[in-house]
Amino acid sequence: MHKHRMMTPGPTDVPSEVLLEGAKKQIHHRSVEFQRIYSEILDLLKIVFKTSRPVLPILSSGTGAMECCVANLTSLDTKPIVIEGGWFGKRWNDICCGYGLETETIQVDWGKSAEPELLEEKLIENPNCSAVFVQLCETSTGAVHPIQELQEICFKKGVLLVVDGISGVGAEKCETDEWNLDAVIAGSQKAFMNPPGLSYITLSDRAWNAVRNSKHTRFYFDLRKYLDGYEKKNHPFTPPTSLLHSQLAALKMISDEGIDNSVRRHSLLASATRAGVKALGLKLFAEHPANSVTSVWMPEGLDSSLFIKKLMAEEGVTIAGAQGPWKGKFFRIGHLGFVDSNDIILALSAIERVLKKMGVVIELGAGITAAQNILVKKGEYK
């Protein structure tokens, strides 16, 4: 028998209190009771996104919110620039392609982060660009992009920066208003401690102008409908009320912790994880590693897919593999959302045992000791 522990960068573990809220009796989505719950959610979302502007719940997984951004913020007569540093950067390109847009790509090697100077050059070469698409945390590689610097460059050029913060918001520093971010999106199954199925979007005034001017045909994902619903504290379509009930409970937990404290917790847990794997002689994949997920090279000659299978079968711990061209080469430990110090220690200890059994030369306990040494300094993260 195993206790199952999910340490993936989405979906993430959901607290029982939150899950139980989702089991509540159904309410009608045009009732006063719904409006009360919905407006509470809308207020709490602003805290998590660090914005005073509306944050709109979209009824889809994260990719739907990405599509929403493409459908509402681009036009066929412009050429978006996509910063592609991994699987999810590629998804921006795929969605743009689906909308008939020709894009310009800034290819970033997997594991590396975008270089602001390169964006500056690309923008000069492409005066017809009106929007740049990027990730806050490129979940497939575990790297963070320098969003604040990228935004400053875009802002000066009057170009929108669209930030896929699906795995980042709540875990990475993301100052939507202070940094003048034009578009930020998130997903319920990442740091929002809720099951999959909801995503969130917030836009700057400049971005709202683009929404009004876009000539793309849209219906379900027309953000103007959502803004109208926001003002009436109502959703344009039938929302998943159960997921909203549970999301409200999770948002309350996040706001009770405090969003800055939540980011600090993620930063502490990520540091402990990195120290742990490094002490086992393993190497990190990302140059600028994220708070949400730690990517680790598999030791030479071993397949990370096999390691992940063993970790699940023998220890009940689920972590994620590498996607696309890197399959089998590295593994990813998710530590976002409902995660604490003990989860990190348990995951590292299971990783140690399985690596040892696979014949990797490691000293049992070295990883958890290094992590412990970071975790006892918790006070410094306050």
Ligand SMILES: *Cc1c(COP(=O)(O)O)cnc(C)c1O
């Ligand atoms: C998880 C994730 C997505 C995809 O979201 P879905 O909910 O699977 O549609 C997109 N971008 C990033 C950065 C992610 O982490």
